[in-house]
Amino acid sequence: MMDVPTTEPLEIREHIVEFVSDSGEGAQTAGQLFASVCARSGAGVWTVEIIPAEIEPPVRSRAGASGIRIRFGSEEVTNMGDEADLVVAFNEQVLYSRIDQGALREGTVVVIDDVWATHRDESVKAAYNAAMEDFAERGYDVRPMPLDKETAKLTENTRRGKNVWVVGMLAAWYSMDLAPFEDEVARIFNRKRKGQAVIDANHKMLRAGHAWGQKNLPVRLRVPVEAAPKPKVVMNGNTAVAMGCMAAGIEVCSMYPITPATSASHYLAAAFDQAGGFVHQAEDEIAAVAFAIGASYAGKTAVTITSGPGMALKTELIGLAVMGEIPLVIVDVQRGGPSTGLPTKVEQGDLLHAVYGHPGDAPKVVLAPSTIEECFHYMVTARKLAETFRTPVIVLTDANLATGQAPFDYPELSEDWLSPPIDQSPWSGSTRPYEWDDKTGISPRPIPGQEGGQFVLTGLAHNEKSHIAYESALNQHAMEMRSRKMAALRASLKPPPVVGGDDGDLLIVGWGSTRGAIEEAVHTMRAEGVKVSSAHLRFLAPMEPGLTEIFARFGKVMTVEINYSDGDAIDIDQEGRRRSQLAIMLRSATLVDVESWSRVPGQPLPPSMIIGAIRDALSEDA
Amino acid sequence: MYGVKTDWFEPSPGCHYDLEDYESLEARWCPGCGDHAVLTAIQRICRDEQLPPHETVVVSGIGCSSRFPHYMKTYGFHGLHGRALPLAEGVRSRRPDLNIFVATGDGDCCSIGAGHWIHAIRYNMKMVVMLFDNNVYGLTKNQTSPTSSHGQRTNTHPRGAWLQPIDPIQTTLGITNASFVAQTIDWHPAHLTATLRAAHKHDGLSFVRILQRCPHYTDDIFDFARNDASKILLMTHPDGVEVPAAVAKGFPNATSHDPSNIDEARRLACGEDGLPIGLFYRNPDAQRYDLFSIEGLATPRAEKIAAVRRVLDGYRV
Numbered sequence: 046m047m048d049v050p051t052t053e054p055l056e057i058r059e060h061i062v063e064f065v066s067d068s069g070e071g072a073q074t075a076g077q078l079f080a081s082v083c084a085r086s087g088a089g090v091w092t093v094e095i096i097p098a099e100i101e102p103p104v105r106s107r108a109g110a111s112g113i114r115i116r117f118g119s120e121e122v123t124n125m126g127d128e129a130d131l132v133v134a135f136n137e138q139v140l141y142s143r144i145d146q147g148a149l150r151e152g153t154v155v156v157i158d159d160v161w162a163t164h165r166d167e168s169v170k171a172a173y174n175a176a177m178e179d180f181a182e183r184g185y186d187v188r189p190m191p192l193d194k195e196t197a198k199l200t201e202n203t204r205r206g207k208n209v210w211v212v213g214m215l216a217a218w219y220s221m222d223l224a225p226f227e228d229e230v231a232r233i234f235n236r237k238r239k240g241q242a243v244i245d246a247n248h249k250m251l252r253a254g255h256a257w258g259q260k261n262l263p264v265r266l267r268v269p270v271e272a273a274p275k276p277k278v279v280m281n282g283n284t285a286v287a288m289g290c291m292a293a294g295i296e297v298c299s300m301y302p303i304t305p306a307t308s309a310s311h312y313l314a315a316a317f318d319q320a321g322g323f324v325h326q327a328e329d330e331i332a333a334v335a336f337a338i339g340a341s342y343a344g345k346t347a348v349t350i351t352s353g354p355g356m357a358l359k360t361e362l363i364g365l366a367v368m369g370e371i372p373l374v375i376v377d378v379q380r381g382g383p384s385t386g387l388p389t390k391v392e393q394g395d396l397l398h399a400v401y402g403h404p405g406d407a408p409k410v411v412l413a414p415s416t417i418e419e420c421f422h423y424m425v426t427a428r429k430l431a432e433t434f435r436t437p438v439i440v441l442t443d444a445n446l447a448t449g450q451a452p453f454d455y456p457e458l459s460e461d462w463l464s465p466p467i468d469q470s471p472w473s474g475s476t477r478p479y480e481w482d483d484k485t486g487i488s489p490r491p492i493p494g495q496e497g498g499q500f501v502l503t504g505l506a507h508n509e510k511s512h513i514a515y516e517s518a519l520n521q522h523a524m525e526m527r528s529r530k531m532a533a534l535r536a537s538l539k540p541p542p543v544v545g546g547d548d549g550d551l552l553i554v555g556w557g558s559t560r561g562a563i564e565e566a567v568h569t570m571r572a573e574g575v576k577v578s579s580a581h582l583r584f585l586a587p588m589e590p591g592l593t594e595i596f597a598r599f600g601k602v603m604t605v606e607i608n609y610s611d612g613d614a615i616d617i618d619q620e621g622r623r624r625s626q627l628a629i630m631l632r633s634a635t636l637v638d639v640e641s642w643s644r645v646p647g648q649p650l651p652p653s654m655i656i657g658a659i660r661d662a663l664s665e666d667a
Numbered sequence: 668m669y670g671v672k673t674d675w676f677e678p679s680p681g682c683h684y685d686l687e688d689y690e691s692l693e694a695r696w697c698p699g700c701g702d703h704a705v706l707t708a709i710q711r712i713c714r715d716e717q718l719p720p721h722e723t724v725v726v727s728g729i730g731c732s733s734r735f736p737h738y739m740k741t742y743g744f745h746g747l748h749g750r751a752l753p754l755a756e757g758v759r760s761r762r763p764d765l766n767i768f769v770a771t772g773d774g775d776c777c778s779i780g781a782g783h784w785i786h787a788i789r790y791n792m793k794m795v796v797m798l799f800d801n802n803v804y805g806l807t808k809n810q811t812s813p814t815s816s817h818g819q820r821t822n823t824h825p826r827g828a829w830l831q832p833i834d835p836i837q838t839t840l841g842i843t844n845a846s847f848v849a850q851t852i853d854w855h856p857a858h859l860t861a862t863l864r865a866a867h868k869h870d871g872l873s874f875v876r877i878l879q880r881c882p883h884y885t886d887d888i889f890d891f892a893r894n895d896a897s898k899i900l901l902m903t904h905p906d907g908v909e910v911p912a913a914v915a916k917g918f919p920n921a922t923s924h925d926p927s928n929i930d931e932a933r934r935l936a937c938g939e940d941g942l943p944i945g946l947f948y949r950n951p952d953a954q955r956y957d958l959f960s961i962e963g964l965a966t967p968r969a970e971k972i973a974a975v976r977r978v979l980d981g982y983r984v
């Protein structure tokens with residue numbers, strides 16, 4: 046950025062902005078305000094929360110950094126991107142936490158509160174001055190600004206007002222109209238049930254920041270946007286899951302709190318009753334899934350929402366749902382594992398557990414939304430599949446989708462999405478409760494209350510009447526029937542679309558939240574003439590068809606995943622190499638020598654990292 | 668029939684459902700197992716109360732006693748070891764119209780499912796919970812259970828159980844929001860049936876511990892009381908479990924116990940006055956979670972859509 050005053054703003058396609066502060070200083074609220082207005086204007090937006098490592102961290106500490114990253118641009122934004130273009134830091138210590146995370150690059154503009162330069166505590170002053178030297182050395186474009194001093198003109202408690210002042214200042218920087226910000230401020234504080242006085246005070250702050258920016262900023266930027274043709278909603282993936290549950294007509298959400306899944310249940314708890322739903326906070330994850338299974342057995346659609354450690358506890362009961370053929374939706378918002386692992390961080394480590402992690406053969410559907418919008422819609426899909434195929438359906442999201450926010454088209458809701466009313470008409474006496482259709486394995490399901498439909502559901506091996514039966518041939522047949530449902534569903538699936546070219550040197554295969562970053566990397570590399578494409582799987586069990594044929598068109602196939610695999614650095618033979626989870630599944634399904642490139646950084650993979658992986662994969666060949 | 672004197676039961680005029688309507692596969696418990704008597708009692712209560720079999724659900728965990736649902740011609744759910752209660756709570760949560768009975772063993776309820784037991788009592792959702800307490804793991808062949816008595820020889824403690832047993836009644840009486848806590852015995856069909864019938868009539872979760880013999884491993888554990896009825900303390904009260912005078916006569920040691928008196932209930936549960944049977948405690952006003960969980964049940968579909976739209980509008984940009 047040049048310090049030459051211009052009248053015309055500089056046009057840019059996109060920018061990555063971060064707000065970081067001590068927790069309690071409202072950087073997150075400010076960021077959300079900024080992001081909402083961007084989305085409303087029609088810009089593409091992706092936001093990522095920056096969450097402090099502790100609940101009540103000390104002020105001016107790295108552990109206390111709280112805030113938000115907003116990537117916004119003229120086109121759709123599908124991931125958090127690489128390093129930030131501009132960071133607003135309320136103090137230098139919280140900025141260090143972002144530096145530690147690799148969020149800044151040379152040239153990143155750093156807006157920092159200059160209040161610390163004149164702080165009465167010498168040690169604070171010294172820390173600030175040392176940091177300023179260090180930042181300059183690191184090549185950041187450092188802009189100390191009077192955040193605190195200017196806010197102090199309007200309020201006694203600057204910790205409460207700074208955030209909105211900064212938003213006003215940025216509105217000037219990015220040449221945005223102030224009116225939509227004023228509207229959004231009113232909306233936010235109305236939602237929090239604050240009075241008009243609070244709204245007025247924040248409007249004043251906003252205008253003051255804006256005026257200061259117009260007067261003092263040497264350069265102004267502009268991200269050109271076209272108004273969105275359709276109305277949009279902005280939310281994070283957990284909210285989308287919760288809204289999706291409601292739109293699917295799910296009636297019971299039975300859960301036990303666990304990060305990063307809990308907030309989905311919070312949203313439901315706040316609104317579910319309006320749609321006639323009920324949230325049960327059970328005594329543990331086992332009880333949570335058992336409760337959901339009981340409700341479903343009794344004809345009510347149910348969901349249980351959890352994360353890895355909770356999935357582990359639910360394992361036995363999910364097996365029961367497979368065996369008893371009980372429709373059930375299970376959402377696993379994946380976090381870093383194993384064990385308690387990285388509670389707030391992203392990982393795609395539960396795939397094999399979801400697909401195979403049950404004693405015996407327990408076929409079930411496993412889906413993975415790849416966007417926040419899909420988090421919403423897949424709940425409807427999952428509910429329908431669960432009922433149609435009389436099976437548990439696991440929906441794998443992750444901490445990245447859970448806390449990232451992005452706009453998507455306002456869903457056109459339909460009554461068809463709701464679960465059908467429960468059938469209480471008399472049961473046709475001759476129909477058996479597991480009268481498996483030979484082709485599809487599907488059988489009609491009696492629901493308590495249906496006269497003549499009485500049967501005893503059991504997790505023990507059983508015949509079509511649900512009578513306990515251990516005969517060899519019968520066990521073989523029942524296993525086949527439960528497995529056949531997966532084959533029947535697979536027959537209705539389409540091959541995944543290939544992004545990029547239909548053939549080439551390298552095909553990247555991914556699943557879940559990495560899609561945006563993978564596709565961005567593919568587009569960037571293709572623009573350089575590299576023959577790379579990508580395919581993204583939404584159905585992991587059964588797997589989408591046509592993979593062998595697609596893989597054959599590429600010189601090399603490699604998965605990109607956020608889970609562990611032995612990298613090349615380790616001296617280990619190919620046979621003993623521990624591979625990433627999707628790669629294991631693809632190798633077994635296609636017999637293609639699918640490579641894996643996977644990392645467990647505890648954060649989403651930025652496009653640049655994937656570009657590096659693509660380069661390495663292709664240079665190995667050369 | 669089934670060795671039970673029929674004149675202990677009220678006649679059922681205009682009877683629509685007969686006993687056969689509740690009888691399914693032949694019970695495969697060992698001869699002499701106390702579970703047979705409980706099955707008979709429940710089938711009779713269902714018949715007497717004319718519970719429509721298709722509106723009745725028996726939920727169980729895993730264990731010998733948990734085979735119970737298979738022998739009833741109602742709906743049934745033979746679940747997982749320890750999980751009968753949360754499964755039954757789920758069934759109950761949105762189905763106020765169903766009659767729910769739960770069969771659970773002392774291992775099922777007091778060991779692997781102990782966490783659920785505490786919370787089920789607190790939730791107090793309408794259902795009859797029958798704890799088949801034979802002081803041993805039957806199905807898995809003679810391991811120590813949490814209710815095995817000190818010194819009881821089992822395959823896991825061949826030199827005698829080292830720990831003192833949990834008393835399920837004292838434990839349940841200690842849980843907040845308990846609403847019906849009773850104890851009965853498998854060898855006295857009249858008392859068994861009267862207790863289970865009172866449990867069924869209670870509006871809330873009725874917890875009934877049934878002292879039950881396993882003919883293989885614990886056949887003689889209650890001999891002291893079976894051979895000498897004076898070792899039993901019969902608790903009676905107009906608000907409790909009432910047995911006909913002729914039956915009461917068989918228990919020389921009887922007391923009138925007001926089941927609203929929890930302090931006295933806890934004292935009696937300690938067993939100093941004899942092995943107590945009857946109703947310890949009943950609180951018809953205890954909060955019922957199932958009255959909360961059914962809220963919104965009748966929400967029309969159009970209203971559901973409208974609600975989703977309202978919520979989505981809050982996120983609209």
Ligand SMILES: Cc1ncc(C[n+]2csc(CCOP(=O)(O)OP(=O)(O)O)c2C)c(N)n1
Pocket residue numbers: 729730731732733748771772773774775776799801803804805806807812
């Ligand atoms: C998760 C799990 N652990 C262990 C078992 C094995 N198991 C089945 S029944 C049982 C104990 C049964 O004892 P109890 O609950 O007292 O019932 P009873 O057979 O005496 O009626 C055990 C340990 C199991 N089925 N599942």
